[in-house]
Amino acid sequence: MSVLVVGVSHKSGPVEVLERLTLDDDGVRKLVTDLLDTEHVTEAVVMSTCNRVEIYVEVDRFHGSVEDVSRLLSERADMTTADVVQHLYVHYDEAAVAHLFSVAAGLDSMVVGESQVLGQVRRALRSAQGLGSVGPALNVLFQQALRVGKRGHAETDIDRAGPSVVAAALDHAESTVGPFADRRALVVGAGAMAGLAVAALDRRGATEVLVVNRTQERAEVLAAGVGGQAAALYTLPQLLTEVDIVVSCTGATGVVIDAGPVAAALRSRGNGDGAADRPYAIVDLAMPHDVDPAVADLPGVSLIGIEILVRALADSPVAADAEQVRAIVAGEVAAFRASRAAARVTPTVVALRSMATEIVAAELDRLDGRLPELDPATHKELEQTVRRVADKLLHAPTVRIKELADRPGAVSYADALAELFSLDQGAVEAVTRVDEPSLAVERSADSQRIPGRQGADRLTTSDGSSRPEGAES
Numbered sequence: 001m002s003v004l005v006v007g008v009s010h011k012s013g014p015v016e017v018l019e020r021l022t023l024d025d026d027g028v029r030k031l032v033t034d035l036l037d038t039e040h041v042t043e044a045v046v047m048s049t050c051n052r053v054e055i056y057v058e059v060d061r062f063h064g065s066v067e068d069v070s071r072l073l074s075e076r077a078d079m080t081t082a083d084v085v086q087h088l089y090v091h092y093d094e095a096a097v098a099h100l101f102s103v104a105a106g107l108d109s110m111v112v113g114e115s116q117v118l119g120q121v122r123r124a125l126r127s128a129q130g131l132g133s134v135g136p137a138l139n140v141l142f143q144q145a146l147r148v149g150k151r152g153h154a155e156t157d158i159d160r161a162g163p164s165v166v167a168a169a170l171d172h173a174e175s176t177v178g179p180f181a182d183r184r185a186l187v188v189g190a191g192a193m194a195g196l197a198v199a200a201l202d203r204r205g206a207t208e209v210l211v212v213n214r215t216q217e218r219a220e221v222l223a224a225g226v227g228g229q230a231a232a233l234y235t236l237p238q239l240l241t242e243v244d245i246v247v248s249c250t251g252a253t254g255v256v257i258d259a260g261p262v263a264a265a266l267r268s269r270g271n272g273d274g275a276a277d278r279p280y281a282i283v284d285l286a287m288p289h290d291v292d293p294a295v296a297d298l299p300g301v302s303l304i305g306i307e308i309l310v311r312a313l314a315d316s317p318v319a320a321d322a323e324q325v326r327a328i329v330a331g332e333v334a335a336f337r338a339s340r341a342a343a344r345v346t347p348t349v350v351a352l353r354s355m356a357t358e359i360v361a362a363e364l365d366r367l368d369g370r371l372p373e374l375d376p377a378t379h380k381e382l383e384q385t386v387r388r389v390a391d392k393l394l395h396a397p398t399v400r401i402k403e404l405a406d407r408p409g410a411v412s413y414a415d416a417l418a419e420l421f422s423l424d425q426g427a428v429e430a431v432t433r434v435d436e437p438s439l440a441v442e443r444s445a446d447s448q449r450i451p452g453r454q455g456a457d458r459l460t461t462s463d464g465s466s467r468p469e470g471a472e473s
Contacts (some may be wrong), residue, residue, distance in 0.1 A: 003093065039068070056138060115192070170283070188249070211231070237264065241268040246282045
């Protein structure tokens with residue numbers, strides 16, 4: 001069994017495709033049910049946010065699984081498979097592990113290192129647990145991914161990425177509208193990025209900070225922290241006429257600020273021909289974007305998008321932080337692979353030692369029958385000697401098989417060991433059945449490897465993702 005991930009994100013698909021594919025809770029539940037009804041899927045976790053929709057499944061084969069998952073995702077979006085597949089990325093086995101770890105660490109986010117994705121990964125896992133669609137394989141994998149994400153934030157300064165983006169955005173805005181000391185600002189949204197924007201605007205001396213959000217209570221909490229004002233979302237068109245700087249960072253899947261209301265706001269501020277008496281800056285920190293791109297064509301408006309900001313920070317200290325997190329992810333993937341490989345040979349090792357124990361016990365019984373006059377002390381010494389010999393003979397091969405298990409290649413050392421010692425396959429499978437449930441709990445904090453086919457099944461695409469060999473592109 002191996003892990004497969006099929007997904008689309010802000011990096012691989014346009015906003016309109018993401019909006020069609022994004023699932024609500026009911027959509028996730030139905031998709032998970034359909035996934036488990038397919039021939040090759042045994043476990044499933046679906047992560048659906050405004051920036052990505054990813055399906056993680058434990059499967060017994062690759063090609064049929066990719067086709068089934070892609071088809072079901074397309075059906076949920078009411079799109080043809082051909083229209084969806086061109087935007088999908090596919091990762092299998094170790095590449096799937098590396099992808100999830102990178103997502104949890106914030107390396108695949110538009111703003112590298114943003115911490116909200118950790119909550120999204122956790123919610124996806126909890127949802128799958130509630131639906132009963134996650135078992136030992138994906139439970140261990142997602143628990144480990146959460147630990148990797150936490151490591152990245154605890155051991156590096158990657159948390160400064162978000163504030164750096166906000167600071168860069170406000171630097172651009174200040175170069176357009178001038179010092180904030182006599183400017184009013186409007187923040188649309190009430191999430192983590194909005195909180196950073198509100199605090200930064202206040203520090204830079206904005207005359208007043210207004211906060212608008214779909215849930216007004218959350219807007220009130222943010223605004224109160226800086227002595228600002230909160231307003232209902234329906235008042236947004238009017239508020240656009242009263243401010244000089246707008247920062248939008250909602251989690252909406254569609255446009256929040258259309259060009260029409262902005263044009264009307266400019267006319268109210270200006271001389272009626274669409275030009276403003278004073279410069280006007282709109283910062284769009286959302287992905288997908290909150291602001292209609294047509295706003296950039298309006299006279300007197302400077303539209304600052306997150307893509308420009310991310311590129312501007314490419315050579316900043318944030319980039320070095322991201323490299324540190326990548327190193328953490330690479331190490332965790334390697335540890336996961338090694339531990340999982342060692343776990344795969346454990347049933348064979350246990351079966352071998354069980355066989356040796358039975359042979360020793362049988363020989364000791366035979367000795368008792370042939371030499372019944374042995375005194376207890378001598379009998380005990382003989383028993384210990386025989387057991388030590390057996391243990392020493394088995395020690396080297398059992399240690400060596402765990403060392404060799406993680407080596408690439410076609411050789412199955414566990415199968416070779418079973419063949420050399422004529423182990424009963426039923427005994428090995430019995431150990432596997434007993435051991436696997438405990439692995440999910442006992443090793444949830446450790447690294448494991450997802451076994452499966454080698455990288456020959458994957459082709460690297462131009463965007464760095466992996467696609468199955470022969471799949472549509």
